[in-house]
Structures are given as C-alpha cells and as structure tokens.
Amino acid sequence: MPVTRRVLLTLLTAVLVASGLGHPARAGAAPAAEAKAAAPSRVSYDAHSLTVDGERVFVRAAEFHYFRLPSPALWRDILEKYKAAGFNTVSLYFSWAYHSPKRGVYDFTGVRDVDKLLRTAEDLGLWVVARPGPYINAETSGGGFPAWLKRVPGRARSSEAGYTAAYREWLAHINPILARHQVDRGGSVLLYNVENEYQANTDAQYMQDLQDTARADGITVPITTNVCCDAASWASTWGSGLGAVQIPGVDDYPQTFDCASYETVWGDWGEGVTERIRPDAPGYAAEYQAGAIDLDNAGYEACRKLTGVPYMKYFQKNNLVQSGSTLLSYYMGFGGTNWGWLGQPNDVYTSYDYGAAITEARQLTAKYDEFKRQNYFQRAVTPLTSTDAAPGPASSNAALSTAARVNTAEGTQIVLLRHTDRAAVSDDRATLDWATPDGRYQVPVRLIGRDAKLFLAGYDLGGQRLVYSTSELLTHEPIGGRDVAVLYGTGGTAGETVLRYSSRPKVTVLDGKVASSFSGGDLRLSYTHQGLARVLITGGGRRPLLLMLGTDASAATFWRADTASGPVLVRGTDLLRSASSRGSSLSLRADTATAGPIEIWSGTAGGAQPSLLGSQGRATTVTVNGLRVNTNATASGSVVGRLPGPAKVRLPQLSGWQGKAEAPEAKPGFDDARWRVADAGLPSDDYGFHSGAVWYRGRFTATGAETSIDLNAITGRRGVYLVWLDGRYLGSAAGGTQADSDAPINPDPGPGHFAVPPGVLKGGQQAVVSVLVQNMGNNDDWTADDNRFRQPRGLVRASIAGGGDVTWRIQGARGGEDLPDPVRGPLNLGGLYGERAGWTLPGHVAWPRAQWAAPAGVTWFRTEFALDLPRAQDTSLALRFPGTPPAGQRVQLFLNGWNLGHYGGQIGPQTDFVLPAGVLKEHGSNTLALSVVATAPGTVTPPVLVTAGTQRGGPGLVP
Numbered sequence: 004m005p006v007t008r009r010v011l012l013t014l015l016t017a018v019l020v021a022s023g024l025g026h027p028a029r030a031g032a033a034p035a036a037e038a039k040a041a042a043p044s045r046v047s048y049d050a051h052s053l054t055v056d057g058e059r060v061f062v063r064a065a066e067f068h069y070f071r072l073p074s075p076a077l078w079r080d081i082l083e084k085y086k087a088a089g090f091n092t093v094s095l096y097f098s099w100a101y102h103s104p105k106r107g108v109y110d111f112t113g114v115r116d117v118d119k120l121l122r123t124a125e126d127l128g129l130w131v132v133a134r135p136g137p138y139i140n141a142e143t144s145g146g147g148f149p150a151w152l153k154r155v156p157g158r159a160r161s162s163e164a165g166y167t168a169a170y171r172e173w174l175a176h177i178n179p180i181l182a183r184h185q186v187d188r189g190g191s192v193l194l195y196n197v198e199n200e201y202q203a204n205t206d207a208q209y210m211q212d213l214q215d216t217a218r219a220d221g222i223t224v225p226i227t228t229n230v231c232c233d234a235a236s237w238a239s240t241w242g243s244g245l246g247a248v249q250i251p252g253v254d255d256y257p258q259t260f261d262c263a264s265y266e267t268v269w270g271d272w273g274e275g276v277t278e279r280i281r282p283d284a285p286g287y288a289a290e291y292q293a294g295a296i297d298l299d300n301a302g303y304e305a306c307r308k309l310t311g312v313p314y315m316k317y318f319q320k321n322n323l324v325q326s327g328s329t330l331l332s333y334y335m336g337f338g339g340t341n342w343g344w345l346g347q348p349n350d351v352y353t354s355y356d357y358g359a360a361i362t363e364a365r366q367l368t369a370k371y372d373e374f375k376r377q378n379y380f381q382r383a384v385t386p387l388t389s390t391d392a393a394p395g396p397a398s399s400n401a402a403l404s405t406a407a408r409v410n411t412a413e414g415t416q417i418v419l420l421r422h423t424d425r426a427a428v429s430d431d432r433a434t435l436d437w438a439t440p441d442g443r444y445q446v447p448v449r450l451i452g453r454d455a456k457l458f459l460a461g462y463d464l465g466g467q468r469l470v471y472s473t474s475e476l477l478t479h480e481p482i483g484g485r486d487v488a489v490l491y492g493t494g495g496t497a498g499e500t501v502l503r504y505s506s507r508p509k510v511t512v513l514d515g516k517v518a519s520s521f522s523g524g525d526l527r528l529s530y531t532h533q534g535l536a537r538v539l540i541t542g543g544g545r546r547p548l549l550l551m552l553g554t555d556a557s558a559a560t561f562w563r564a565d566t567a568s569g570p571v572l573v574r575g576t577d578l579l580r581s582a583s584s585r586g587s588s589l590s591l592r593a594d595t596a597t598a599g600p601i602e603i604w605s606g607t608a609g610g611a612q613p614s615l616l617g618s619q620g621r622a623t624t625v626t627v628n629g630l631r632v633n634t635n636a637t638a639s640g641s642v643v644g645r646l647p648g649p650a651k652v653r654l655p656q657l658s659g660w661q662g663k664a665e666a667p668e669a670k671p672g673f674d675d676a677r678w679r680v681a682d683a684g685l686p687s688d689d690y691g692f693h694s695g696a697v698w699y700r701g702r703f704t705a706t707g708a709e710t711s712i713d714l715n716a717i718t719g720r721r722g723v724y725l726v727w728l729d730g731r732y733l734g735s736a737a738g739g740t741q742a743d744s745d746a747p748i749n750p751d752p753g754p755g756h757f758a759v760p761p762g763v764l765k766g767g768q769q770a771v772v773s774v775l776v777q778n779m780g781n782n783d784d785w786t787a788d789d790n791r792f793r794q795p796r797g798l799v800r801a802s803i804a805g806g807g808d809v810t811w812r813i814q815g816a817r818g819g820e821d822l823p824d825p826v827r828g829p830l831n832l833g834g835l836y837g838e839r840a841g842w843t844l845p846g847h848v849a850w851p852r853a854q855w856a857a858p859a860g861v862t863w864f865r866t867e868f869a870l871d872l873p874r875a876q877d878t879s880l881a882l883r884f885p886g887t888p889p890a891g892q893r894v895q896l897f898l899n900g901w902n903l904g905h906y907g908g909q910i911g912p913q914t915d916f917v918l919p920a921g922v923l924k925e926h927g928s929n930t931l932a933l934s935v936v937a938t939a940p941g942t943v944t945p946p947v948l949v950t951a952g953t954q955r956g957g958p959g960l961v962p
C-alpha cells in the first residue's frame with residue numbers, strides 16, 4: 004500500500020478529474036451535506052478553529068486503536084499517558100471486523116466494550132474524533148472489513164446495494180453508541196469521521212449516504228474525512244456538493260515508511276505542510292505521521308528514529324506555523340499489538356509498536372517528551388487558535404529563515420525559526436530584525452542541526468507581558484497568586500527573554516546564572532540554557548513571576564495537571580496521571596521508575612505567600628498514590644519531598660514444559676467425516692474459515708501414474724502451506740500474495756509443485772493428500788478496487804498430474820463464523836488441531852515433557868507459571884524468544900487462550916512479545932501454549948519472561 008500510493012493516487016486523480024468523474028459537484032449533484040449538517044451542535048467552526056460552546060479550541064490529538072490492546076483496564080493507562088503529554092483529544096478508529104464475526108452478529112462486550120472506552124475518555128476529559136469507517140485501513144485485516152463481507156455482492160466502498168445494506172448494519176450498531184457520547188450530549192465525541200482516504204474509485208453517493216446515515220442516527224457534531232495524497236479531490240473545496248464533508252482533514256506521512264533508511268530519509272514524501280482544503284473550515288491534520296509501519300523489517304526502534312525528536316521538531320513546528328492548522332492528530336501515539344489475526348499481512352507483523360511515542364510495552368520515550376513540550380506550548384498559548392500567516396522577522400543569515408503567524412485579535416506573534424535548507428545539519432547564528440507588537444529589536448538567535456524553534460512576541464503571559472523570548476515556552480500557570488513559567492532552549496546556547504514593566508522590578512536569581520538589565524520598561528534576562536535556572540521577579544507593577552529557564556531535558560521533567568483549586572506543576576516523577584485537591588491537601592497519582600525527589604508547585608501545597616517570600620512555607624498534606632509524602636518548602640514557592648521507586652520484579656523461570664506433536668490430519672486414517680465437503684470451490688472464505696490455519700484433505704483413487712501434486716494457495720504475505728501424501732510429508736511452499744500495484748514488493752511466489760515419490764501410490768488404492776494452509780489475514784481495500792480486498796484465501800488450485808478426480812474436505816477454525824469463543828472473538832483462533840481441541844486454553848494436560856524438537860508439521864508446547872508482581876506498581880512483561888527468528892518455524896503464542904503473536908523468520912524480526920496485564924494474570928496462574936508449524940525438522944528454543952518496564956504507581960491506583 005504505502006510505497007506505491009502516491010504514484011497511484013496521482014494517476015487515478017488525473018483520470019478521474021479528466022473524465023469529470025472525480026468531481027461530483029461538477030457532475031451536477033445536489034448539495035445535500037451542508038443542509039443536513041445544519042443540526043444544532045455545541046461544536047462549531049470557522050476558518051480558524053473549532054469552537055465548543057462558542058469558545059475556540061485547539062485540538063491536540065493522537066490516534067489510539069483499542070482493538071490493538073485487548074485489555075480494557077489498560078485503555079485508561081494509555082489515555083492517561085496521552086493526557087499527561089498534553090493531548091486533549093484521542094482519535095479512535097472503530098473496527099467493524101473486530102465486532103462482527105458473522106453477518107448480523109455484533110459484539111460490544113469485554114475487550115470490545117467501546118462504551119467503556121468512550122466513558123474512560125470522558126472521565127479523563129479527553130475529546131474523541133470518532134472514525135467508524137466503515138473502511139478504516141489501519142493495517143488491519145481487510146482494512147477493518149469483516150471477512151464475511153468478501154462474500155457479499157456489490158463493490159465495497161461504493162453505493163452498490165449489497166455493500167450498502169452491509170455497512171448500514173454496522174453503522175446501525177456503532178452510530179448510536181457514538182451519538183450518545185457526543186459533546187452535544189455531555190460526552191466526548193467532538194468530530195465524526197466518515198470513510199478513510201477515499202480518493203480512488205470514489206462514489207459520491209456512498210460518501211453522502213454515510214453522512215446521511217450518521218445524521219439520521221443522531222450524529223450532530225461536525226463531520227470530517229481524512230484525505231490522502233490528493234487534496235483536490237471530491238471531498239475538497241468545490242465540495243458543497245454530494246458527499247462533501249464539513250471539515251476535510253489531510254493525512255501527511257512526510258518521512259515515508261522506510262525505517263531501514265532512517266539515517267538518510269528526511270521528508271522524502273514532502274514538506275508535511277497540511278493543506279487547507281476548504282476555506283471556510285480550519286486546517287486539520289487528520290493523520291500526521293508520528294511513527295511508521297516497519298515495511299522493511301528493520302525493527303521498530305528504526306521507525307522510532309525515522310520519526311524521532313529532530314523530525315518532530317522540524318516537521319511538526321513547521322506545519323504548525325506554515326499551515327496554521329488548529330486540529331492536529333498524530334498517527335500513532337501508541338500503536339499496540341496485532342494480536343491474533345488482526346493484522347493485514349502485507350505490511351505488518353504482530354507488533355504494531357509503530358515507533359510511536361509510547362512503546363507497545365506502554366513505556367514512554369524521548370518522542371513522548373517532545374510531544375509534551377509541543378503540546379504544553381500549544382495548550383498554554385491560546386492566541387494560537389486564531390492566527391493568520393505573516394512574514395517572519397528578517398534574518399541576517401540566509402542559512403536561517405523565519406515564518407510567522409499573528410493572532411487575529413491580540414497581535415501575538417508566533418515565530419518559527421528553522422534552516423532555510425530543510426536538510427541542513429549546520430550550526431548557524433543570525434540576528435533577527437524583529438518588529439514585535441511592543442517595539443523593534445535586533446535579536447540574536449542560533450540553531451544547531453535539524454531543529455526548529457517557536458518564539459513568542461507580544462504575548463500576555465498570565466499577568467506578565469512577554470515582549471519576546473528566544474527561549475521556547477513550555478507552559479505558564481497561575482499558581483498561588485503568581486505566574487510560574489517554564490522556558491527552555493538547546494543546552495549550551497544563549498537565550499534572551501524580555502518582559503515589560505511599568506517600573507523596575509526586583510529580580511532575584513534563585514538558581515543558575517541569569518543576567519538582567521532594565522531600560523525603557525524592558526527587563527532583559529540573558530542566560531545560557533543549562534540545567535534549570537530560576538528567577539523570581541516581583542514588583543514592577545505586576546503580580547510576581549517565577550521564571551524557570553531550562554533545556555529540552557529539564558523542561559521535559561515538568562508535568563502539569565488541573566485541580567479544583569487551580570493547576571499544579573510537578574517535577575521529578577516519570578509520569579503525572581492526575582492531581583486533585585481538597586481543602587489544603589493535594590493528592591497526586593504519579594509513576595516513578597526510580598526513587599528520587601519530587602517538587603510540586605500548587606495553590607494548595609506550599610502556600611503562595613510564605614514560600615514566595617522565601618520563608619518557611621507550610622507544606623500542607625501531599626499524598627502520592629495514596630501515600631503521605633513529607634515535604635519542605637523551597638525558595639521557589641514549591642515543596643519538595645522524596646518518592647520511593649518500584650520494588651524489584653522477580654520473574655519465574657518458565658519450566659515444566661510439556662510437548663506434543665500433532666497434525667493427525669496428515670495421516671490417511673484420520674476421520675474427517677464431519678468436515679465440510681469443499682464442493683463450492685477451494686478457497687476457505689466460502690466456508691467461513693477466515694483466520695489462521697486451514698486444513699484440506701483430498702481423497703482420490705490412485706492410478707499409480709501420478710507424478711506430481713500441483714497446488715497454489717493464497718495466504719497473504721508471510722504465509723506458507725505444507726503438503727502430505729498418505730501421511731508422508733512432501734514439503735512446503737510460500738503462500739501467494741496479492742498481485743496488484745504492490746506486486747513489486749510482494750511478488751507472488753507462484754504455484755507449489757510437489758513430486759510424488761515413486762512407489763507411494765498404487766493403482767486402485769485410496770489415497771489422501773493433506774494440505775495445511777497458513778492464512779495470514781485479508782488484504783486491505785486501500786485502492787477501493789474490490790479485487791485486492793476480495794482476494795481469496797486458502798487453496799485456489801489443486802491438481803494431480805497423472806491422477807484422477809479428488810474430493811476435498813476442509814476444516815478451519817472451529818465453528819467458522821459461529822464462534823465457540825466470542826470473548827476472544829473472531830480473530831483469535833485458526834484451525835490447527837490443537838486450536839480446535841482447546842489446547843490453547845488454561846487447564847490440565849498430561850503430555851510428555853517437552854523435548855524442544857519440532858518435526859515437519861505441528862508441535863505444541865505448554866507450561867504454566869504463577870506470578871505475584873509487586874502491587875501498586877505497573878510492570879510490563881514480554882515473552883522473549885532468544886536468538887534470531889528461525890527460518891523454518893512459525894510459532895503462535897497463546898497466553899491464557901489469547902493469541903498474542905506470531906514468531907518466525909518468515910514472519911518478521913520480532914523476538915519480544917508483549918503480554919498485556921489483564922490477559923496476563925499478575926497475581927495468579929497463567930497458561931502459556933506455543934504451536935510450532937515447522938516446514939523442516941528443527942529444534943525449538945524455549946522463550947523466557949522479561950520485564951519491559953516497571954514503575955511504582957500505575958493506572959490502577961485511586962488516591
């Protein structure tokens with residue numbers, strides 16, 4: 004999908020526009036969307052921003068896939084981490100496939116309880132961009148289309164009748180849930196997104212029907228869609244016509260998905276400036292790249308580097324200023340896991356870590372810090388919600404240039420400084436000739452390497468007036484009757500901050516080295532960014548200001564949260580989940596990875612006046628995670644205390660493994676009488692077997708002249724099939740993959756040719772050929788061409804050279820679309836014997852001790868382990884397979900019955916598989932089962948448990 008998408012879309016658009024087809028408004032369609040959209044909503048918009056109850060808002064969102072975290076208790080953890088990073092919105096795809104195993108059957112319970120998800124967002128005060136598709140892409144099997152849809156006639160993603168009836172069924176289930184959680188009804192859903200990157204083979208009637216259906220189902224908030232690749236499409240500016248949405252958003256992936264080339268890629272897919280599609284709607288970056296799929300199996304750490312802090316600084320800040328977008332949604336904030344058969348096989352393996360700011364194991368990275376720095380800034384600087392583009396101050400050095408935005412009402416300037424040559428890595432200095440709202444200044448600046456800065460001028464910083472600063476603003480908070488502000492810059496570089504006063508204020512440097520001078524109403528502070536300097540400024544006709552001047556690193560140590568008695572700032576913890584105050588006591592929920600100091604600024608703890616004067620501020624009661632913390636007041640008006648770190652985590656050795664070889668289906672005498680006769684063709688879809696392994700058994704009367712068995716199976720990339728003749732293993736072949744625009748990267752390996760060994764078959768004898776096909780999931784429908792998505796799975800061709808007719812029987816996952824295990828759902832199990840027999844589930848088995856050898860075929864290993872992880876602590880565990888993934892083996896790992904991964908050399912580079920708490924019993928017994936499909940005999944390396952991170956605190960603690 005991704006490699007060819009730009010080329011493909013450009014071509015498609017050219018054809019569509021030339022033919023007039025890509026342009027419904029011009030095709031004379033009735034303008035229906037706008038009229039329908041007029042239902043009253045608390046959410047409105049103009050060209051600058053969204054408004055909620057008339058108030059401008061800046062939407063800072065990150066994408067989250069609940070279906071990639073099968074543990075509802077941990078949804079809160081991720082959403083708390085989003086909120087703590089300063090996001091105020093979560094963008095959520097809702098996956099049709101995840102909820103519907105069979106036509107007419109829907110499940111919204113357990114790990115599918117999206118009502119709970121939306122309630123969690125509401126509890127945390129996060130808005131939601133709801134993206135129910137019906138098509139979502141997202142590297143999910145079928146792009147979110149349920150597998151049963153493959154057999155429904157009528158082109159998918161069109162207004163054809165069969166498909167229309169099917170998607171209306173889905174919308175009839177999901178829309179009412181979303182509707183009752185809208186901002187308009189006191190909930191969190193702020194925007195409703197129809198379809199996904201619908202730029203090829205478009206059908207305006209379909210887009211219109213999605214919106215009409217949403218409105219009929221009670222959706223009243225503005226409707227959006229995410230546009231890919233080509234902004235000049237039917238969803239664009241001409242679009243008051245059929246199918247046009249109110250606020251089109253644009254997807255931008257400037258850094259490509261070429262993680263292996265992270266050292267050289269720098270905006271190879273463009274500048275990443277979000278194009279504004281409708282002049283009457285705010286700019287909306289619907290999916291802005293914040294990670295990548297690992298197309299070239301480089302491992303997700305490479306993807307994290309590809310989209311690391313320099314990328315975020317340069318591209319995100321550039322976009323903010325150049326596009327003026329006030330809705331920014333980052334894809335992904337946390338990626339999660341393609342557990343079971345959730346993933347689309349051509350682009351992803353089990354992990355969907357995505358190189359995101361929060362790892363698959365829920366750990367925070369340097370990217371998280373950068374999000375925090377940028378989000379806190381965007382939150383604090385409310386003038387950002389309504390700006391116009393303006394020229395930036397002239398730079399004395401051509402290597403550095405500026406761009407700016409100016410607030411439409413107050414004139415506050417937001418100035419971007421970056422290298423003129425986007426690729427430059429040099430260390431450059433310049434003087435800016437800066438006409439600020441408060442006067443003209445010659446301002447020295449410096450930029451090192453791939454970086455960008457956002458400077459403010461003419462800004463009302465709480466009760467202060469910031470004339471300008473060459474430090475970036477993290478945040479400023481009114482705490483205890485004064486302003487507490489944090490500014491930062493690149494470590495070792497000079498910074499200058501100018502504030503305006505009516506008379507000379509008193510400047511007390513509490514920490515660090517800061518020079519000050521006062522002239523003409525300007526207090527000029529000059530310093531080098533280093534550690535964390537602290538300056539207290541009093542008098543001068545304004546309320547006091549505590550200014551802290553730090554570096555990127557020290558700025559990232561701050562957390563902010565709101566309480567009933569105002570905001571708090573906290574330093575020293577590894578996360579601040581929430582804060583609340585009652586009377587004079589302050590309760591924090593915070594995580595610590597090591598023991599160490601905590602520092603708190605709040606209206607409750609410390610007391611403003613005494614500590615402000617540097618005297619002994621009385622620390623009121625502070626609790627962290629419900630435990631009292633002794634604190635002392637500081638000269639900075641804060642209180643400091645110490646927090647304990649996490650307890651040591653002791654993991655059990657995995658031992659007592661039992662093993663069992665299976666694949667009885669390969670034996671001639673196996674009783675397959677209850678299997679379906681494959682009389683409607685060979686592909687497994689037709690029999691309701693959509694995920695994982697499928698067995699075929701073909702009976703025939705031998706002629707004795709058979710020379711070969713010729714097969715082809717289509718499995719999706721990374722699939723395989725194994726063949727036996729009368730119990731004798733003949734070998735394996737790679738499964739075929741999609742043959743479309745992606746063919747160059749996913750070549751179809753072609754049919755498998757298996758020679759019949761001489762003497763095995765005798766004329767007149769009954770014989771059985773057994774084939775195990777390892778399906779890997781369905782293709783997506785990104786190009787909306789239907790063929791790709793409908794491509795069959797399983798055997799597509801089978802013949803015996805020199806032989807006669809074969810009668811085939813087929814068996815896949817037990818029950819097919821009638822799930823025996825709706826809790827784990829349609830994407831959990833395939834049709835291996837052990838899967839059908841429940842060997843994945845907890846319970847006793849009496850198998851021999853594991854020998855760690857796997858003959859060609861299928862072997863199972865099982866063990867149990869007990870855990871008692873430290874309480875009041877968040878520990879993330881993973882199962883690690885030591886060494887390099889073996890070429891001839893593919894292992895499925897089941898934890899307590901949940902299929903948490905696929906391991907093997909032909910699948911991907913992944914060796915660590917996250918075991919999410921919830922599925923993992925942290926205080927109890929766990930059952931681990933491994934199925935090994937081996938294409939050649941080999942030894943198996945047993946996995947071990949490892950800790951992927953542990954912090955005292957965690958999402959479970961309520962103060």
Ligand code: GAL
Pocket residue numbers: 139140141142199200229231254290295296
């Ligand atoms: C976008 C798409 C997303 C996801 C992403 C790549 O084009 O809208 O669903 O597939 O690409 O990860």
